[in-house]
Amino acid sequence: MLGHKIRELREQNQMLLRQLAAQLEIDTAVLSKMERGDRLFQKDDVKALAGIFNQSEEELLTLWLADKVLKAMENENYKQQALKLVLNTLK
Amino acid sequence: MLGHKIRELREQNQMLLRQLAAQLEIDTAVLSKMERGDRLFQKDDVKALAGIFNQSEEELLTLWLADKVLKAMENENYKQQALKLVLNTLK
DNA sequence: TTACATTTGATATTATTTGTCAAGTCAATC
């Protein structure tokens, strides 16, 4: 979810992967994987990205957390029931 | 969530921690932590517990997955927004 | 006090995540 958003923002800004990777001080290969959803971003990088692309931290961190949750649940059954349970316990 | 349920079931069945731990072939100390919510159960143990206490796997695995999600989100902000996002992407 | 059930904390083991780098693919241009 976040990877897709970042790729869009990067392309809108005509930046190369290696340019953005340099700003984040991470390896280009890793950023490629993050944008493609193979890896999670680091939380600090998400905050930096909000600054770089002038997006709200809330929006990007929400997407990031959603990715984390999806990863925690991948290959499991009863996802929806579990999510609803969690939502209810948070209320 | 699951730990609490298992403790209830164990006490209803007048079993000791070490008895249940023996059935699951895990250390008593570890089971204690699992029931108290300090640690997640192993998925295989959840399935075994459904058999031992004659509960539906679906119910217990749902509680277990909810615990996993809660752990993945602990200490983060924007939990509810993220969960709603995930729920929507699953639909 | 003793005996027993449970909890806690320290350490060791194992698994997962993350970083690094080289080689690979793919288009565009020459």
Added chain:
DNA sequence: GATTGACTTGACAAATAATATCAAATGTAA
């Protein structure tokens, strides 16, 4: 069809986190 540049992939190492094991601590009832 060779070269260049952007991106992707996969293998391996390093760092981090999860799990197991065990001894000691706590709590409690007889």
